[in-house]
Amino acid sequence: MATSLAQVPSNTQEADQLHSNTTATSPEQNIKGYQVVQRETDGKWSDSNGMSLVGWHKDTSINTEQSLMRAMSLFTFNSTFKSNVRFCDIFSMTSDGAAFQYCCDEFIEEYKDQTFDQMAGTDARGFILGAVLAHQYGAGFVPIRKLGKLPGEVIRLDSTSEYAKNKLELNPSHVKKDGKILFTDDLLATGGTAQSSIKLIRQAGGQVEQAAFLISIPKLGGEKKMTDMGVKVYTLFEMEDNQSVINEWFNI
Numbered sequence: 001m002a003t004s005l006a007q008v009p010s011n012t013q014e015a016d017q018l019h020s021n022t023t024a025t026s027p028e029q030n031i032k033g034y035q036v037v038q039r040e041t042d043g044k045w046s047d048s049n050g051m052s053l054v055g056w057h058k059d060t061s062i063n064t065e066q067s068l069m070r071a072m073s074l075f076t077f078n079s080t081f082k083s084n085v086r087f088c089d090i091f092s093m094t095s096d097g098a099a100f101q102y103c104c105d106e107f108i109e110e111y112k113d114q115t116f117d118q119m120a121g122t123d124a125r126g127f128i129l130g131a132v133l134a135h136q137y138g139a140g141f142v143p144i145r146k147l148g149k150l151p152g153e154v155i156r157l158d159s160t161s162e163y164a165k166n167k168l169e170l171n172p173s174h175v176k177k178d179g180k181i182l183f184t185d186d187l188l189a190t191g192g193t194a195q196s197s198i199k200l201i202r203q204a205g206g207q208v209e210q211a212a213f214l215i216s217i218p219k220l221g222g223e224k225k226m227t228d229m230g231v232k233v234y235t236l237f238e239m240e241d242n243q244s245v246i247n248e249w250f251n252i
């Protein structure tokens with residue numbers, strides 16, 4: 001029986017259960033250094049609207065089939081939402097309590113030995129992880145917003161992302177001068193958004209040397225942009241942007 005996206009359980013425990021009943025053609029396969037779980041044709045995770053599920057955990061020490069299947073079930077992809085963009089929807093993950101907790105805990109673990117004065121995140125998806133981590137570490141949260149949404153005196157910078165041009169704004173009075181600030185966003189694609197956001201924070205007197213993203217698409221160059229500006233990146237997932245590779249994994 002084919003497994004359409006609508007039938008894929010959103011609850012990760014149920015996903016594990018489903019997987020334990022399914023035979024993978026190649027349960028664990030190493031592609032570009034990452035462990036990947038493949039489903040056989042019967043169990044492919046996609047539906048007739050062109051949506052499919054794919055993703056893998058960056059931590060190669062997580063190598064049990066169950067962990068990988070959980071990682072893979074977190075995000076949905078939609079290739080028709082924005083033209084020419086393989087749009088990765090994090091809200092399939094955030095709307096699932098277990099999945100959301102799993103991701104947040106991974107970040108909490110990553111930064112547990114550090115202290116930060118503030119988190120900063122970009123409107124709108126960057127607010128989610130930033131707010132969770134701010135609460136966890138007792139740090140403040142600083143919003144970088146799109147044009148015209150922040151009251152008070154703002155500084156502004158143009159930014160270009162994989163599919164949009166924006167004007168980003170920051171209220172400098174929100175930034176702790178010389179404070180240690182972790183920049184957060186859901187996704188690092190071209191890095192244009194993160195680059196402009198971090199420039200704004202630095203212009204306001206904050207120190208940003210680290211940035212955290214749920215997902216990165218390495219092919220689009222964001223990680224290099226971050227490194228070039230002296231920012232160390234931590235991402236939980238990396239996404240393959242090559243449709244033919246994805247098709248091959250999932251027999252789509």
Ligand SMILES: O=P(O)(O)OC[C@H]1O[C@H](OP(=O)(O)OP(=O)(O)O)[C@H](O)[C@@H]1O
Pocket residue numbers: 122123124125126160161162163164185186187188189190191192193194222
């Ligand atoms: O690395 P880049 O190519 O710059 O792309 C990444 C940015 O694009 C998305 O935001 P979007 O502008 O879609 O806004 P949203 O958070 O309001 O959905 C995402 O949340 C990042 O902020």
Ligand SMILES: Nc1ncnc2[nH]cnc12
Pocket residue numbers: 085086087088089161162163187189190
């Ligand atoms: N491919 C993508 N999916 C989701 N959000 C994005 N922001 C920039 N590129 C994106």
